[in-house]
Amino acid sequence: MGYDISDYMDIDGRYGSLIDVDELIAQLKKRDMKLMMDLVVNHTSDQRGWYFWKKGKIDTDGKRLPPNNWCRILDTTKSAWQWDEETQEYYLSLFSPEQPDLNWDNPNVRAAVHDILRFWLNRGVCGFRMDVIDHISKVQSFPDADRTIPGQYCQPGNAYYANGPRLHEFLHEMKAVLDEYDTITVGEMPFVNDEDEIIRTVGMQGSLNMIFLFKILNMDNEPGQSKWSYHEWDATDMKRIHDQTQRLMIERGGWNAIFTENHDGPRSISRFADDSDQWRDFAAKMLCTKSITLGGTEYIYQGQELGMRNIPSDWSIDEYKDVESQSYWRATPMQWSAAPNAGFSKSHVKPWMRVNDDYPNVNVVRQLADPDSVLSYWKRCLKFRREHKEVFIYGGFEILDPEDKDVVAFRRFSEHESFVTVTNFTGKHLKWSGLGEIKIKEWVIGNYELESHNESPGKIVKLRPWEGIIGRS
Structure with a gap:
């Protein structure tokens, strides 16, 4: 799905070329817009070197075992270590075998990442969304994780591969490069929960402008279980989280990234409200009303501004294409219009994922023409937010x-x-x-x-x- 990068200074031919990126940046500039890029540097394609290689262990029966019991993030039943016949060693790949984790303790790795930053910033990119950036420092002794999933050998090892001992050193080195330019940064840091650690990252002396905190998106997860488990919630849970995160940044000089949807979770209208035909538009607008009045920087996931909902539960799992979706449900291509494939591609080209069947009614073209649509409501609310930014972006919270x-x-x-x-x-x-x-x-x-x-x-x-x-x- 594009997260196993082999060349950080080129564009996959299926999506275009560097010339297309230059044209995109130029056209955005004409519209007073800017382009942030996704920076995926915790792991790369298996076509590169600079990874974690270990011999593994031998159990009492003489059976070969991985170096430790860490499980993959996208499939907790499988080991995070992949055996390589050629080298007769294991390499660490927390997400999938095709995405080995980079060893950031190697200074050559960090120098290469700094080169990547400069390459894109020199082309006119304004900053980066940094993918799982809290994973780049691992505890180098690679101890076994505590057993929290009963009945299996592999266990979540995030206590040792997230927010590691050299994380802030590595982030500050990147910041020194970024400070050569006028940039914006947001870190995806799913395992950061401690308030001191949050402020250390995004406070006045921090290395990132803001981070994605997953407290709202984890609100309905069963505590201690995966994000696919469900825990009953009510408005008190949501208020407690907003109260904590809003006041934390105001009182300690940090900054929030406001979001209720991303590519790793269900649609917010289906998850937190009501996506039925009767209430869909009202619920989507209600969620917008809350979101635009929270302090920080607003992030809107593609289709959220249309009130796009989860795909029907009767679809076959074969319709889901990425790694995680082979086990769980995910989102769909953007519904641009009522044209075939929702305008996502030409009629004779099959999209990479099936489009939700409601696209003839829920799409950009139709909603742009309707002053009462969810999209029109988002535009109205965002305009209101900008007009009163001293209150809604920077103001106090109660x-x-x-x-x-x-x-x-x-x-x-x-x-x-x-x-x-x-x-x-x-x-x-x-x-x-x-x-x-x-x-x-x-x-x-x-x-x-x-x-x-x-x-x-x-x-x-x-x-x-x-x-x-x-x-x-």
């Missing part, structure tokens, strides 16, 4: 009614303005009384009409199913 299990509400405020966001995470009509002493001057944005709210403002807010509203206070 959770309202933290014990309510159905409503996620909070106040955002600056020296000159104050707004309240109220979102109903149920399909029920509710009467919410969590404003306390706050008085709403006017409800200004919502995914339903606002007349009924503004005609009789008061301490009781009547919320319709999956409603999201923003009020000036």
Whole structure:
């Protein structure tokens, strides 16, 4: 799926060429836009060197065993070590056998990564999303992991391969290169949870501008289990996470990356709300209402702005093409239009993945022409966010009614303005009384009409199913 890179200074011919990248950057610049690239340097294609090689162990029966019991990240039943007949050694490959992990303790590896950074920055790229960047430093003794999955030899070893002893040294070396340019960086760091470690990474002395924290995306996972396990949740869980992450960055000088979808998880409307035909648009707009009023930098995953939902459960697993999807479900190609294959490719070319069957109704072209569409609502809300950036991007944060299990509400405020966001995470009509002493001057944005709210403002807010509203206070 493109994460086993063999040449970091070229483009796979199936996607175009370096000339196409230059044209893309030039056209983006004309539109006052910039291009961030995905930097995948924890692992490379198996066509390169500079990896972790170990002889392995022999058990009491004389059977050959991997160097330790770490399992793969994408398949916990298999060892993270791959046997190589030619060298008669194992190499570490946390994700798949075709993606061996680079040994960042080798200075030649780090020098090569720095060359990659300069190559793309010199072409006009503005920065990087750094793939699993918290994995680049491993504990060099490679100890066995604790047994947390019963009944099998292989175990998650993230305590030893994530947030390792030299991580910040390596990140600061990269930052020294990046500081030669005007750049932006966001790190994918799925195993960073400690507040001190977060601020060490994205605080005033940190090496990255922001990181993707997976607290919301892990909210409905069974504690201690994989992301495919399910744990019941309610609005109190979401509020607790927002309260922690928002206040952490405000109080300690860090910065948030705001996101509710990515390529590794379900669609947010299917996961956190209601993707039925009856409530789909309302639920998608409600999620947008909450997202655009959180502090930090907003990230929107392709199709989220359309209200794209999970694909039907009756599809065969054969429709899923990437490594992880052979065991679990994932997302679909972008639905651009009602043309064959949703405009993702020409009609005579089969897309790499099947397009969701709802694409004739849910696509960019149709929603651009509809002022009431999810896409139009996202555009309106993002414009409102920019107009009041001192509040929504940089302002203070206060959770309202933290014990309510159905409503996620909070106040955002600056020296000159104050707004309240109220979102109903149920399909029920509710009467919410969590404003306390706050008085709403006017409800200004919502995914339903606002007349009924503004005609009789008061301490009781009547919320319709999956409603999201923003009020000036």
